[in-house]
Amino acid sequence: NAGVMQNPRHLVRRRGQEARLRCSPMKGHSHVYWYRQLPEEGLKFMVYLQKENIIDESGMPKERFSAEFPKEGPSILRIQQVVRGDSAAYFCASSPFVFGQGGPGANVLTFGAGSRLTVL
């Protein structure tokens, strides 16, 4: 089991460009969470998705950010017209169930290695 795979690991963009970050959850996991970590800070929740559905996007900025988790393929976090303040590490996590509900397996949230975005 390869774990949660994120790519690219490092991404450099100029202001105004688009950034696309990809996350392939662990095999058998259909629940994906995205978090953002600004330098010297903790992780902040952004969005929770299940296959083809956004369940909770309460942590997403209202503009320029979007996320999807299609029926086939990885989850994508898309940032349009990036600004310097978007520079951060973006972590994806996956779970086999709704996190926190159900049996012991529901308490597992496995994080990927992160994608580090630098905006010049």
Next chain:
Amino acid sequence: ELKVEQNPLFLSMQEGKNYTIYCNYSTTSDRLYWYRQDPGKSLESLFVLLSNGAVKQEGRLMASLDTKARLSTLHITAAVHDLSATYFCAVVSITNKLIFGTGTLLAVQP
């Protein structure tokens, strides 16, 4: 809104000493996690605490949870340099999101 606070934010320790990191949270939750993060790396799960009074130990680290006080502690015994990292606690909200604390940067000096 659930808020999670850790203290101290930075901890410089000598090898061999003991210390405790505190994690307070603002609303009721019965599930708390401790993670370790090395610079530029992802998060490594250390402990999952699922009930009031839960205590777990792994090596030189011991974590406990008091849901009534909304407090968890991470106790470090006889610190070694390899424990240098940032430690996060995280609490599950009523909407099943994991809310992270601010982190504690631990530096163990020889």
